[in-house]
Amino acid sequence: MREPLLTERLLLRDCTEEDAPALLALDHDPEVIRAVGPPQATDVAAYAERIRTTYMPFQRHAWRGVLLVIDRATDRFLGWVFVRPAPASRDAGAFGWHDPRDEELGYRYHPEAWGRGIATEAARAILRVALADPATNMIVAAARIGNHRSQRVLAKLGFRPTGTVTLPGVDDPVVMLSLTRSGARLGPDGA
Ligand SMILES: CC(C)(COP(=O)(O)OP(=O)(O)OC[C@H]1O[C@@H](n2cnc3c(N)ncnc32)[C@H](O)[C@@H]1OP(=O)(O)O)[C@@H](O)C(=O)NCCC(=O)NCCS
Numbered sequence: 754m755r756e757p758l759l760t761e762r763l764l765l766r767d768c769t770e771e772d773a774p775a776l777l778a779l780d781h782d783p784e785v786i787r788a789v790g791p792p793q794a795t796d797v798a799a800y801a802e803r804i805r806t807t808y809m810p811f812q813r814h815a816w817r818g819v820l821l822v823i824d825r826a827t828d829r830f831l832g833w834v835f836v837r838p839a840p841a842s843r844d845a846g847a848f849g850w851h852d853p854r855d856e857e858l859g860y861r862y863h864p865e866a867w868g869r870g871i872a873t874e875a876a877r878a879i880l881r882v883a884l885a886d887p888a889t890n891m892i893v894a895a896a897r898i899g900n901h902r903s904q905r906v907l908a909k910l911g912f913r914p915t916g917t918v919t920l921p922g923v924d925d926p927v928v929m930l931s932l933t934r935s936g937a938r939l940g941p942d943g944a
Contacts (some may be wrong), residue, residue, distance in 0.1 A: 832862030854890035
């Protein structure tokens with residue numbers, strides 16, 4: 754396991770198979786489903802397998818992969834954030850994300866954690882590390898056009914919209930965004 758990342762309120766750590774029930778519960782929250790759609794897996798075993806085969810291999814890298822976000826004051830699991838090579842996205846073809854030097858940012862939190870700046874604080878921590886690596890070209894992200902909360906998080910970080918794509922089977926078009934080193938707003942005061 755890698756060393757956790759610490760922010761003022763949060764601890765960001767690698768996940769293990771024991772985290773499968775928490776990840777399943779998060780994906781099955783009705784408000785989360787409303788924002789991102791229904792989960793593909795429905796049982797703990799499938800989540801444990803995904804952690805073992807998809808998430809844990811990233812832990813060999815210095816900073817890529819899913820990090821669980823824990824409230825330092827209460828030790829509660831709040832959600833997760835990831836940075837991974839953009840071409841690893843399921844929708845990379847549709848988004849035109851082919852450059853392996855580009856990294857994708859993604860995140861998901863329990864509704865009780867929403868609206869406290871948690872997503873922004875955690876993303877800043879991992880983006881600082883990703884953008885400090887000279888191998889990183891830029892950071893990309895995608896959010897459904899109706900997901901205003903997520904677009905607000907991305908705007909606060911300095912992301913700029915680059916276009917929209919309609920994915921097969923999804924009614925809401927998806928806004929694609931990107932963040933360059935010079936545009937990043939990663940200081941504690943948003944500077
Ligand atoms: C999107 C999500 C990560 C945001 O997390 P969060 O911790 O609430 O984010 P923050 O508190 O850092 O920032 C949210 C911002 O959205 C704003 N916001 C809240 N509701 C909003 C709305 N309906 N429309 C526009 N902005 C809204 C907040 O005011 C805040 O901006 P501010 O700091 O300028 O006031 C969280 O809602 C979530 O996990 N949603 C479900 C999963 C998801 O959508 N993932 C992203 C897929 S692209």
